[in-house]
Amino acid sequence: MAGSPAQVLQIDPKNELVFEGPFVDVVTSYIKLTNPLDRAVGFKIKTTVPKCYCVKPSNGYIEPHQSIEVAVMLQPFNYNAAEKFNHKFMIQSIIAPDDPRPTMEQLWKDAPRSKLMDSRLFCLLRLPEELLVEPSRDLVFEGPFVKPIxxxxxxxxxxxxxxxxxxxxSSPDHFSITPSMGVLSAHGNSEISVVFHPNDFDLTAKNRERMLIQSVIASEGTDPKMDQTVLFKEGKVTDYYLKCVFKNTGIEERIEVSKHQVASSKPPHDVCMGKTDIEKLMAEISMLRQENAALKKSGSTSYCLADSFGINFSHVHFKLKRFPDLLWVTWFSSQLFTNITKIFHSTKLIITPGYLTYSKATTKVVASHTL
Structure with missing residues (x-):
C-alpha cells in the first residue's frame, strides 16, 4: 500500500515462503512473527489464493516482546511449474489501541488506512529434484550500460x-551464457556467468527479458556431451524462469541535486528557459517529428530525446544538427535523467552538479535541473 508506515513486526522468513513437494498431501511451512514493541500489535494474514491455503492463526494480537508461529498449510494439488511464483501472502499489522482492547473484527473495521503496515511474502513451490536457483526471482544487471555487464x-x-x-x-543475441549446459552432481553446485551485451538493445522499452533454466534428472554416469539432448527430449523437464532487471545503479545518486546545490549552480542567463522558450522548443520538436518521420521512412539515422518536460509525449526523433551547438533544456522530473542515460547508453556522459552534458562530435545537449 503506497504511503503505509514501515512494518514494526519482525517477520521470518522475510521474503519467501518455501513449500517442497510432492504436493500429493498437505505441505506446511511456518511464519514467525515477533513484536519488539512495548504495546500489543494486531495482525492478519491474507493470500492471493485462499482456496489453496489454510492459515492458523490467520489473525490475532501479539503481546509486547512476544512471538507467535503461524502455520501455513498448502492443500494437495496438481503441481504446475508455471505457478511456482504466482502465490503471495500479505501480512498486515496495526498497533493496538489502549484498553479496552477491541475484537479483531472491530479492530480492522475501525483501523485508519494510514496506520496499516503491510509486508508481502512470495511463495516458492518446488519439487525435491528441482534445482535451487540464486537469485530466485530477478537477475539484476547494473549499469551504466556502456559496455557488457x-x-x-x-x-x-x-x-x-x-x-x-x-x-x-529470451533474446539470445544480447546474452552470453557460460556454461549454458551441464550436469550437477548430487548435492553439488555451479556458478553460471551471464553477460549482457547492450548494443542495439532498447532499454526504454517494456522489459520482457527472461532466463529459462531447464533441468532434468540424469542417471548415474550420464555423459553430458552425448546424452543431454536425449534427456531433455524424453525426460521430465522442469522449467524455471528468472526475470532480467536492468538498473542504472549509482546514476540517480550522482545526478540527484538538492535545492541548495541547484541554487548555487545556476546556468548562464542567456540559456535559461522560461515557459515561452519551452513552448518554442515543443513547436520545434513537433516540426522535427514530421521531418524525422520522413527520415525514418527513408532509412536515415536520427537521434532520440526522452519524453519529459512535464508532458507525456512519445519519444521524439530529431537531427541534432538542427539545434544550436549548446542547448539548455529544463526537465521537471529526475526520470528524464534515467531516460537519457538509457537512450544514450553507448555515448559518454559528463555529469556535473546540477547538469548533465551529452556530447557527440561538436554538438551538445545540456539539461539543467530546477526544483
Whole structure:
C-alpha cells in the first residue's frame, strides 16, 4: 500500500515462503512473527489464493516482546511449474489501541488506512529434484550500460540425483551464457556467468527479458556431451524462469541535486528557459517529428530525446544538427535523467552538479535541473 508506515513486526522468513513437494498431501511451512514493541500489535494474514491455503492463526494480537508461529498449510494439488511464483501472502499489522482492547473484527473495521503496515511474502513451490536457483526471482544487471555487464546465477542441486541443466535467454543475441549446459552432481553446485551485451538493445522499452533454466534428472554416469539432448527430449523437464532487471545503479545518486546545490549552480542567463522558450522548443520538436518521420521512412539515422518536460509525449526523433551547438533544456522530473542515460547508453556522459552534458562530435545537449 503506497504511503503505509514501515512494518514494526519482525517477520521470518522475510521474503519467501518455501513449500517442497510432492504436493500429493498437505505441505506446511511456518511464519514467525515477533513484536519488539512495548504495546500489543494486531495482525492478519491474507493470500492471493485462499482456496489453496489454510492459515492458523490467520489473525490475532501479539503481546509486547512476544512471538507467535503461524502455520501455513498448502492443500494437495496438481503441481504446475508455471505457478511456482504466482502465490503471495500479505501480512498486515496495526498497533493496538489502549484498553479496552477491541475484537479483531472491530479492530480492522475501525483501523485508519494510514496506520496499516503491510509486508508481502512470495511463495516458492518446488519439487525435491528441482534445482535451487540464486537469485530466485530477478537477475539484476547494473549499469551504466556502456559496455557488457555480467551477472551470476548459482545453481544448487539439493537432491541425491545428478541433474542436467540448460539455460537459454529470451533474446539470445544480447546474452552470453557460460556454461549454458551441464550436469550437477548430487548435492553439488555451479556458478553460471551471464553477460549482457547492450548494443542495439532498447532499454526504454517494456522489459520482457527472461532466463529459462531447464533441468532434468540424469542417471548415474550420464555423459553430458552425448546424452543431454536425449534427456531433455524424453525426460521430465522442469522449467524455471528468472526475470532480467536492468538498473542504472549509482546514476540517480550522482545526478540527484538538492535545492541548495541547484541554487548555487545556476546556468548562464542567456540559456535559461522560461515557459515561452519551452513552448518554442515543443513547436520545434513537433516540426522535427514530421521531418524525422520522413527520415525514418527513408532509412536515415536520427537521434532520440526522452519524453519529459512535464508532458507525456512519445519519444521524439530529431537531427541534432538542427539545434544550436549548446542547448539548455529544463526537465521537471529526475526520470528524464534515467531516460537519457538509457537512450544514450553507448555515448559518454559528463555529469556535473546540477547538469548533465551529452556530447557527440561538436554538438551538445545540456539539461539543467530546477526544483
Amino acid at each position: 555480467t551477472s551470476v546465477i548459482k545453481l544448487i542441486n539439493p537432491s541425491s540425483h545428478n541433474i542436467c541443466f540448460r539455460i537459454t535467454a
